Amino acid sequence: MKRVAIEFSYDGTDFFGYQRQNDVRTVQGELEKALERVFKTSIQTYAAGRTDTGVHASGQVASFDIPSERLSELDIRNAINANLPRDIYVKKAWFVHENFNPRYEAKKRIYHYFILNSKSNDIFLRRYTWWFPYKLNVEAMREAATYLVGEHDFTAFSKRGEDDTNPIRTISALRILRLKKDLILIRVEGISYLRGMVRSLVANLIKVGTNQWKPEHILEVLESKDRSKSAGLAPAHGLFLYKVLF
Known part of the structure; x- marks a missing residue:
């Protein structure tokens, strides 16, 4: 397992906030759906902050663990973007230490x-x-x-x-x-x-x-x-x- 951090942007207009919720569209929900499609397993993410309904981000950061050891940082970024909706975009991805959590390290x-x-x-x-x-x-x-x-x-x-x-x-x-x-x-x-x-x-x-x-x-x-x-x-x-x- 490797821990990855991503910096990403999103247009918050059509989201019910950042945090995952049942039955409504959220940024975290869409991000984790994309990660599951890429890595074929459920992946939990940890964000630097939670934004309310309608709020945007140009520099949100999240971290998560991936099962693949072979993908490069660029491969990870491109694979996630290929599976995200058009109102979320990963700007960069990088490897971090195994305990990295953007909420607490910001x-x-x-x-x-x-x-x-x-x-x-x-x-x-x-x-x-x-x-x-x-x-x-x-x-x-x-x-x-x-x-x-x-x-x-x-x-x-x-x-x-x-x-x-x-x-x-x-x-x-x-x-x-x-x-x-x-x-x-x-x-x-x-x-x-x-x-x-x-x-x-x-x-x-x-x-x-x-x-x-x-x-x-x-x-x-x-x-x-x-x-x-x-x-x-x-x-x-x-x-x-x-x-x-x-």
Whole structure:
């Protein structure tokens, strides 16, 4: 047996999230079906993170054991891609040590959130950006973001989840970039996140961007540890798991 890691991308539009579920289409489910077709046996995979329904990835990482000793890394990548649906693509495969698990060995997970900030919608971007046709004060959003960097209790910026027993998380960087006149990127870097945390951060920053909140109000929400004080969640389709670093 050899343990393999893959970096892969997927369009989350037509998936009910990453994690395998009965009777619905998921990324993990489709990946494991492809692996079973390639290796003629059931193979369990372990991912660096679970994305919600509609969320995309350009740099998801998963690991699994394969029974074949003869295939090269390139052979493995090509064989899996030949059996995957068109909305999943393996970018590279490599051999790792026998205990490698991307969930526990990841040193940083980077998420990108895209906002189409224009009066007119672009139907070709509708699956991958949040169309927000109102003026945004990016400088105020950047000021608000400074309150979120560091180690905090992010309870107010999360969805309820039984597995989120420890609400303390560390954001190492939070940048807001205007890539083009009408395209805004919110880049969040950290080791791990609570459920829905990145989408909640975006929704709250938007409140500041529309001048409904002053930048320092973000700190009040953070310190409240109260989800009802939060602005809720930004739409899933603007979010990408961009990169996992080890």
